[in-house]
Amino acid sequence: xxTVFWQKKSLSSQRLYFICQQLSxxxxxxxxxPMALSFVGSEMRYGNGKQFLLQLAEQVQQGQSFVQALxxxxxxxxxxxxxxxxxxxxxxxxxxxxxxxxxxxxxQDKIKQLLFSALTYPMVILLLMLLALGAMLxxxxxxxxxxxxxxxxxxxxxxxxxxxxxxWFQQYWMAVLMVSLLSIFGAFLLFYQMGxxxxxxxxxxxxxxxVPVAGSFYQQYWFVQFIQALGLLLSGGMLLVDxxxxxxxxxxxxxxxxxxxxxxxxxxxxxxxxxAMERCSLFxxxxxxxxxxxxxxxxxxxxxxxxxxxxxxxxxxRLQVAGKLLEPCFIVLLGGMxxxxxxxLFLPLIQSYQYLL
Numbered sequence: 001x002x003t004v005f006w007q008k009k010s011l012s013s014q015r016l017y018f019i020c021q022q023l024s025x026x027x028x029x030x031x032x033x034p035m036a037l038s039f040v041g042s043e044m045r046y047g048n049g050k051q052f053l054l055q056l057a058e059q060v061q062q063g064q065s066f067v068q069a070l071x072x073x074x075x076x077x078x079x080x081x082x083x084x085x086x087x088x089x090x091x092x093x094x095x096x097x098x099x100x101x102x103x104x105x106x107x108q109d110k111i112k113q114l115l116f117s118a119l120t121y122p123m124v125i126l127l128l129m130l131l132a133l134g135a136m137l138x139x140x141x142x143x144x145x146x147x148x149x150x151x152x153x154x155x156x157x158x159x160x161x162x163x164x165x166x167x168w169f170q171q172y173w174m175a176v177l178m179v180s181l182l183s184i185f186g187a188f189l190l191f192y193q194m195g196x197x198x199x200x201x202x203x204x205x206x207x208x209x210x211v212p213v214a215g216s217f218y219q220q221y222w223f224v225q226f227i228q229a230l231g232l233l234l235s236g237g238m239l240l241v242d243x244x245x246x247x248x249x250x251x252x253x254x255x256x257x258x259x260x261x262x263x264x265x266x267x268x269x270x271x272x273x274x275x276a277m278e279r280c281s282l283f284x285x286x287x288x289x290x291x292x293x294x295x296x297x298x299x300x301x302x303x304x305x306x307x308x309x310x311x312x313x314x315x316x317x318r319l320q321v322a323g324k325l326l327e328p329c330f331i332v333l334l335g336g337m338x339x340x341x342x343x344x345l346f347l348p349l350i351q352s353y354q355y356l357l
Contacts, residue, residue: 010076013112015049017105020081020098027095034060048075065089080104080229083246087236100232107228107312111221114316118323125330129337136341138173141166144345158344217318222254223282224311231308234301241268256282273300287311 011019019040026036034057041053052075059069067085070077081101088097141162155163169176226247233243244264251257259280266276274292277283283291287307294303 011048011052011078013078013105013109016078016081017102017109019044019049019053020084020102020105024095024098024102027098033066033094051075052077066094078105079250079252083229083233083250084236086246087233087238091237093236097236100236104228104232108225111224111312111315111319114319114323115221118319118326121323122326122330125327125334129330129334132334132338133341134169134173136345137162137166137169141345142170155348156344158340159348162341162344213322217322219282220284220311220315220318222251222256223284223287224308224315225251225254226256226260226282227287227304227308227311231301231304234304240273240300256280284311 022040022043023036026039027033031039037053037057037060041050041057044050044053052073055073055075056066056069059072060066064072067082067089070082070085084097084101084104085094087100088094091097145163145166229247229250230243233246234240238246241264244260244267248257248260248264251260254260259282263276263280266279267273272295274288274295277288277291290303290307291300294300
Protein backbone atom coordinates (compact mmCIF):
# COMPACT_ATOMS: atom_id res chain seq x y z
CA UNK A 1 0.00 0.00 0.00
CA UNK A 2 1.35 3.41 -0.99
CA THR A 3 2.32 5.66 1.88
CA VAL A 4 0.20 8.80 2.10
CA PHE A 5 1.92 12.22 2.03
CA TRP A 6 1.77 13.05 5.73
CA GLN A 7 3.10 9.59 6.66
CA LYS A 8 6.21 9.93 4.50
CA LYS A 9 9.54 10.52 6.19
CA SER A 10 11.17 13.77 5.14
CA LEU A 11 14.80 14.05 4.06
CA SER A 12 16.51 17.30 4.99
CA SER A 13 18.76 19.21 2.62
CA GLN A 14 21.75 18.23 4.77
CA ARG A 15 20.85 14.55 4.45
CA LEU A 16 20.30 14.91 0.70
CA TYR A 17 23.68 16.61 0.36
CA PHE A 18 25.35 13.64 2.02
CA ILE A 19 23.42 11.15 -0.12
CA CYS A 20 24.18 12.89 -3.43
CA GLN A 21 27.83 13.39 -2.53
CA GLN A 22 28.31 9.73 -1.64
CA LEU A 23 26.48 8.62 -4.77
CA SER A 24 28.71 10.78 -6.96
CA UNK A 25 31.82 9.30 -5.28
CA UNK A 26 30.53 5.74 -5.76
CA UNK A 27 29.62 6.34 -9.41
CA UNK A 28 33.01 7.97 -10.04
CA UNK A 29 34.62 4.84 -8.61
CA UNK A 30 33.07 2.71 -11.34
CA UNK A 31 30.01 1.35 -9.55
CA UNK A 32 26.75 0.91 -11.41
CA UNK A 33 23.79 2.95 -10.22
CA PRO A 34 22.00 0.04 -8.45
CA MET A 35 25.27 -0.99 -6.78
CA ALA A 36 26.01 2.60 -5.74
CA LEU A 37 22.53 3.03 -4.25
CA SER A 38 22.81 -0.23 -2.35
CA PHE A 39 26.35 0.49 -1.16
CA VAL A 40 25.65 4.03 0.09
CA GLY A 41 22.37 2.90 1.65
CA SER A 42 23.99 0.03 3.54
CA GLU A 43 26.69 2.39 4.89
CA MET A 44 24.22 4.96 6.23
CA ARG A 45 23.44 4.93 9.93
CA TYR A 46 20.21 6.94 9.78
CA GLY A 47 16.96 5.06 9.23
CA ASN A 48 15.10 7.29 6.77
CA GLY A 49 18.08 7.83 4.45
CA LYS A 50 19.01 4.16 4.61
CA GLN A 51 15.49 3.01 3.80
CA PHE A 52 15.21 5.61 1.02
CA LEU A 53 18.35 4.42 -0.78
CA LEU A 54 17.76 0.69 -0.34
CA GLN A 55 14.23 1.07 -1.72
CA LEU A 56 15.60 2.96 -4.73
CA ALA A 57 18.27 0.29 -5.27
CA GLU A 58 15.67 -2.48 -5.22
CA GLN A 59 13.43 -0.71 -7.73
CA VAL A 60 16.32 0.13 -10.09
CA GLN A 61 17.51 -3.47 -9.95
CA GLN A 62 14.00 -4.53 -11.01
CA GLY A 63 14.36 -2.53 -14.22
CA GLN A 64 12.94 0.86 -13.34
CA SER A 65 14.81 4.04 -14.14
CA PHE A 66 16.22 6.17 -11.35
CA VAL A 67 13.63 8.88 -12.02
CA GLN A 68 10.77 6.38 -11.88
CA ALA A 69 12.10 4.98 -8.62
CA LEU A 70 12.30 8.48 -7.13
CA UNK A 71 8.75 9.27 -8.18
CA UNK A 72 7.48 6.13 -6.44
CA UNK A 73 9.54 6.60 -3.29
CA UNK A 74 7.86 6.49 0.13
CA UNK A 75 10.05 9.35 1.39
CA UNK A 76 9.58 13.09 1.02
CA UNK A 77 12.52 14.91 -0.54
CA UNK A 78 13.28 18.13 -2.35
CA UNK A 79 12.07 18.14 -5.99
CA UNK A 80 15.55 19.39 -6.87
CA UNK A 81 16.84 15.82 -6.58
CA UNK A 82 14.28 14.60 -9.12
CA UNK A 83 15.17 17.37 -11.59
CA UNK A 84 18.89 16.63 -11.37
CA UNK A 85 18.19 12.92 -11.77
CA UNK A 86 16.30 13.73 -14.98
CA UNK A 87 19.29 15.72 -16.22
CA UNK A 88 21.60 12.82 -15.39
CA UNK A 89 19.48 10.33 -17.29
CA UNK A 90 19.06 12.71 -20.22
CA UNK A 91 22.81 13.34 -20.58
CA UNK A 92 23.93 9.89 -19.50
CA UNK A 93 26.06 11.31 -16.69
CA UNK A 94 24.44 10.54 -13.36
CA UNK A 95 27.77 11.09 -11.58
CA UNK A 96 27.91 14.74 -12.67
CA UNK A 97 24.23 15.25 -11.89
CA UNK A 98 24.61 13.92 -8.34
CA UNK A 99 27.72 16.04 -7.83
CA UNK A 100 25.81 19.15 -8.91
CA UNK A 101 22.85 18.20 -6.73
CA UNK A 102 25.19 17.79 -3.75
CA UNK A 103 26.62 21.26 -4.39
CA UNK A 104 23.12 22.72 -4.57
CA UNK A 105 22.00 21.12 -1.29
CA UNK A 106 25.23 22.17 0.43
CA UNK A 107 24.73 25.81 -0.55
CA GLN A 108 21.06 25.69 0.43
CA ASP A 109 21.88 24.23 3.82
CA LYS A 110 24.46 26.95 4.45
CA ILE A 111 21.93 29.71 3.68
CA LYS A 112 19.29 28.06 5.87
CA GLN A 113 21.73 27.82 8.76
CA LEU A 114 22.59 31.51 8.43
CA LEU A 115 18.90 32.39 8.27
CA PHE A 116 18.17 30.26 11.31
CA SER A 117 21.05 31.74 13.31
CA ALA A 118 20.00 35.29 12.36
CA LEU A 119 16.41 34.77 13.49
CA THR A 120 16.83 32.43 16.47
CA TYR A 121 18.34 34.93 18.90
CA PRO A 122 15.75 37.69 18.28
CA MET A 123 12.92 35.17 18.59
CA VAL A 124 14.32 33.88 21.89
CA ILE A 125 14.64 37.43 23.21
CA LEU A 126 11.07 38.21 22.09
CA LEU A 127 9.80 35.11 23.88
CA LEU A 128 11.69 36.07 27.03
CA MET A 129 10.18 39.54 26.84
CA LEU A 130 6.68 38.13 26.71
CA LEU A 131 7.38 35.69 29.54
CA ALA A 132 8.91 38.45 31.69
CA LEU A 133 5.95 40.72 31.03
CA GLY A 134 3.48 37.97 31.89
CA ALA A 135 5.38 37.06 35.08
CA MET A 136 5.47 40.69 36.20
CA LEU A 137 1.75 41.16 35.66
CA UNK A 138 0.75 37.84 37.23
CA UNK A 139 3.22 37.49 40.10
CA UNK A 140 5.12 40.66 40.91
CA UNK A 141 2.39 43.29 40.63
CA UNK A 142 -0.14 41.48 42.88
CA UNK A 143 2.57 41.11 45.53
CA UNK A 144 3.10 44.87 45.83
CA UNK A 145 -0.51 46.06 45.39
CA UNK A 146 -1.32 45.56 49.07
CA UNK A 147 1.72 47.60 50.00
CA UNK A 148 0.41 50.51 47.95
CA UNK A 149 -2.94 50.29 49.74
CA UNK A 150 -1.29 50.24 53.19
CA UNK A 151 0.69 53.40 52.50
CA UNK A 152 -2.34 55.16 51.01
CA UNK A 153 0.03 57.41 49.11
CA UNK A 154 -0.78 58.99 45.72
CA UNK A 155 0.36 56.82 42.82
CA UNK A 156 1.85 58.03 39.54
CA UNK A 157 -0.19 57.56 36.37
CA UNK A 158 2.23 54.96 35.02
CA UNK A 159 1.83 52.86 38.18
CA UNK A 160 -1.95 53.09 38.02
CA UNK A 161 -1.85 51.93 34.40
CA UNK A 162 0.34 48.95 35.33
CA UNK A 163 -2.04 47.99 38.14
CA UNK A 164 -5.05 48.15 35.81
CA UNK A 165 -3.29 46.02 33.20
CA UNK A 166 -2.25 43.53 35.88
CA UNK A 167 -5.78 43.18 37.24
CA TRP A 168 -7.18 42.70 33.75
CA PHE A 169 -4.46 40.21 32.76
CA GLN A 170 -4.94 38.14 35.93
CA GLN A 171 -8.59 37.75 35.07
CA TYR A 172 -8.27 37.07 31.33
CA TRP A 173 -4.77 35.63 30.84
CA MET A 174 -6.12 32.28 29.66
CA ALA A 175 -8.33 33.98 27.09
CA VAL A 176 -5.39 36.13 25.93
CA LEU A 177 -3.26 33.01 25.47
CA MET A 178 -5.96 31.18 23.51
CA VAL A 179 -6.71 34.19 21.30
CA SER A 180 -3.00 34.64 20.57
CA LEU A 181 -2.54 31.00 19.59
CA LEU A 182 -5.70 31.01 17.47
CA SER A 183 -4.61 34.24 15.79
CA ILE A 184 -1.22 32.78 14.87
CA PHE A 185 -2.84 29.60 13.58
CA GLY A 186 -5.45 31.60 11.66
CA ALA A 187 -2.79 33.79 10.07
CA PHE A 188 -0.82 30.76 8.88
CA LEU A 189 -4.01 29.15 7.57
CA LEU A 190 -4.99 32.36 5.75
CA PHE A 191 -1.56 32.66 4.12
CA TYR A 192 -1.69 29.00 3.12
CA GLN A 193 -5.12 29.33 1.53
CA MET A 194 -4.15 32.53 -0.27
CA GLY A 195 -0.96 30.87 -1.49
CA UNK A 196 -2.99 28.16 -3.21
CA UNK A 197 -4.62 30.64 -5.59
CA UNK A 198 -2.88 32.78 -8.15
CA UNK A 199 -4.59 36.02 -7.19
CA UNK A 200 -3.86 35.38 -3.52
CA UNK A 201 -0.18 34.68 -4.22
CA UNK A 202 0.12 37.88 -6.25
CA UNK A 203 -1.45 39.94 -3.47
CA UNK A 204 0.75 38.40 -0.79
CA UNK A 205 3.86 38.88 -2.90
CA UNK A 206 3.14 42.55 -3.58
CA UNK A 207 2.31 43.19 0.07
CA UNK A 208 5.44 41.42 1.27
CA UNK A 209 7.69 43.22 -1.19
CA UNK A 210 6.50 46.55 0.23
CA VAL A 211 7.55 45.62 3.76
CA PRO A 212 10.82 47.44 4.58
CA VAL A 213 13.88 45.18 4.83
CA ALA A 214 11.86 41.94 5.07
CA GLY A 215 10.51 42.34 1.52
CA SER A 216 13.95 42.72 -0.02
CA PHE A 217 15.25 39.77 2.03
CA TYR A 218 12.41 37.57 0.81
CA GLN A 219 12.91 38.51 -2.84
CA GLN A 220 16.67 38.04 -2.68
CA TYR A 221 16.32 34.69 -0.91
CA TRP A 222 14.11 33.27 -3.65
CA PHE A 223 16.24 34.83 -6.40
CA VAL A 224 19.28 33.07 -4.95
CA GLN A 225 17.27 29.83 -4.96
CA PHE A 226 16.37 30.42 -8.62
CA ILE A 227 19.80 31.46 -9.87
CA GLN A 228 21.58 28.61 -8.08
CA ALA A 229 19.34 25.98 -9.64
CA LEU A 230 19.49 27.65 -13.07
CA GLY A 231 23.27 27.79 -13.03
CA LEU A 232 23.71 24.15 -12.06
CA LEU A 233 21.09 22.90 -14.54
CA LEU A 234 22.58 24.92 -17.40
CA SER A 235 26.06 23.65 -16.58
CA GLY A 236 24.64 20.13 -16.75
CA GLY A 237 23.73 20.64 -20.41
CA MET A 238 20.01 21.26 -19.99
CA LEU A 239 18.23 23.62 -22.39
CA LEU A 240 17.18 26.99 -20.98
CA VAL A 241 13.44 26.42 -21.42
CA ASP A 242 13.71 22.99 -19.77
CA UNK A 243 15.66 24.58 -16.91
CA UNK A 244 12.96 27.18 -16.38
CA UNK A 245 10.18 24.59 -16.29
CA UNK A 246 12.23 22.46 -13.91
CA UNK A 247 12.81 25.41 -11.57
CA UNK A 248 9.12 26.27 -11.71
CA UNK A 249 8.37 22.73 -10.52
CA UNK A 250 11.02 23.02 -7.81
CA UNK A 251 9.64 26.26 -6.37
CA UNK A 252 5.94 25.49 -6.34
CA UNK A 253 5.65 26.81 -2.78
CA UNK A 254 7.15 30.18 -3.65
CA UNK A 255 4.97 33.25 -4.12
CA UNK A 256 6.92 33.83 -7.36
CA UNK A 257 5.79 30.55 -8.93
CA UNK A 258 3.33 32.30 -11.27
CA UNK A 259 6.04 34.66 -12.50
CA UNK A 260 8.32 31.68 -13.11
CA UNK A 261 5.55 29.89 -15.00
CA UNK A 262 4.98 32.94 -17.20
CA UNK A 263 8.73 33.28 -17.76
CA UNK A 264 9.05 29.66 -18.89
CA UNK A 265 5.98 29.89 -21.14
CA UNK A 266 7.24 33.04 -22.86
CA UNK A 267 10.70 31.57 -23.47
CA UNK A 268 9.08 28.39 -24.82
CA UNK A 269 7.00 30.57 -27.18
CA UNK A 270 10.17 32.12 -28.62
CA UNK A 271 10.45 35.30 -26.57
CA UNK A 272 14.09 36.14 -25.75
CA UNK A 273 15.01 35.44 -22.17
CA UNK A 274 16.06 39.04 -21.50
CA UNK A 275 12.66 40.31 -22.65
CA ALA A 276 10.70 37.70 -20.69
CA MET A 277 12.50 38.40 -17.41
CA GLU A 278 11.60 42.11 -17.67
CA ARG A 279 8.06 41.09 -16.66
CA CYS A 280 9.25 38.88 -13.80
CA SER A 281 9.37 40.67 -10.43
CA LEU A 282 11.86 38.15 -9.05
CA PHE A 283 14.87 39.57 -10.91
CA UNK A 284 16.86 42.52 -9.47
CA UNK A 285 17.58 45.31 -11.93
CA UNK A 286 21.34 44.68 -11.95
CA UNK A 287 20.84 40.97 -12.63
CA UNK A 288 18.56 41.76 -15.57
CA UNK A 289 21.22 43.88 -17.20
CA UNK A 290 23.94 41.27 -16.76
CA UNK A 291 21.75 38.44 -18.05
CA UNK A 292 20.54 40.50 -21.03
CA UNK A 293 24.11 41.21 -22.17
CA UNK A 294 25.29 37.66 -21.53
CA UNK A 295 22.40 36.14 -23.52
CA UNK A 296 23.19 38.31 -26.54
CA UNK A 297 26.90 37.41 -26.33
CA UNK A 298 26.19 33.69 -25.87
CA UNK A 299 27.67 33.46 -22.36
CA UNK A 300 24.47 33.03 -20.37
CA UNK A 301 25.60 29.93 -18.44
CA UNK A 302 28.81 31.65 -17.27
CA UNK A 303 26.94 34.81 -16.26
CA UNK A 304 24.35 32.80 -14.31
CA UNK A 305 27.10 30.96 -12.42
CA UNK A 306 28.83 34.23 -11.50
CA UNK A 307 25.57 35.89 -10.47
CA UNK A 308 24.74 32.87 -8.33
CA UNK A 309 27.95 33.25 -6.36
CA UNK A 310 27.63 37.03 -6.08
CA UNK A 311 24.04 37.11 -4.82
CA UNK A 312 24.61 34.14 -2.53
CA UNK A 313 27.55 35.91 -0.86
CA UNK A 314 25.55 39.13 -0.67
CA UNK A 315 22.63 37.35 1.01
CA UNK A 316 24.97 35.68 3.50
CA UNK A 317 26.55 39.02 4.37
CA ARG A 318 23.15 40.68 4.80
CA LEU A 319 21.97 37.87 7.07
CA GLN A 320 25.10 38.13 9.20
CA VAL A 321 24.76 41.91 9.49
CA ALA A 322 21.04 41.63 10.28
CA GLY A 323 21.74 39.11 13.02
CA LYS A 324 24.40 41.33 14.59
CA LEU A 325 22.09 44.36 14.48
CA LEU A 326 19.01 42.59 15.83
CA GLU A 327 20.74 41.16 18.89
CA PRO A 328 21.58 44.48 20.62
CA CYS A 329 18.26 46.02 19.54
CA PHE A 330 16.24 43.28 21.23
CA ILE A 331 18.49 43.36 24.30
CA VAL A 332 17.94 47.11 24.65
CA LEU A 333 14.21 46.61 24.13
CA LEU A 334 14.08 43.91 26.80
CA GLY A 335 16.08 46.02 29.22
CA GLY A 336 13.90 49.05 28.56
CA MET A 337 10.71 47.08 29.20
CA UNK A 338 12.03 45.70 32.49
CA UNK A 339 13.25 49.16 33.52
CA UNK A 340 9.88 50.79 32.82
CA UNK A 341 7.97 48.11 34.72
CA UNK A 342 10.38 48.11 37.63
CA UNK A 343 10.35 51.89 37.81
CA UNK A 344 6.55 52.02 37.71
CA LEU A 345 6.30 49.51 40.56
CA PHE A 346 9.15 50.26 42.92
CA LEU A 347 9.68 54.00 42.66
CA PRO A 348 6.30 54.67 44.35
CA LEU A 349 7.40 52.36 47.17
CA ILE A 350 10.58 54.36 47.69
CA GLN A 351 8.65 57.62 47.63
CA SER A 352 6.14 56.21 50.15
CA TYR A 353 8.92 55.27 52.58
CA GLN A 354 10.39 58.75 52.26
CA TYR A 355 6.91 60.20 52.90
CA LEU A 356 6.60 58.16 56.10
CA LEU A 357 10.03 59.21 57.32
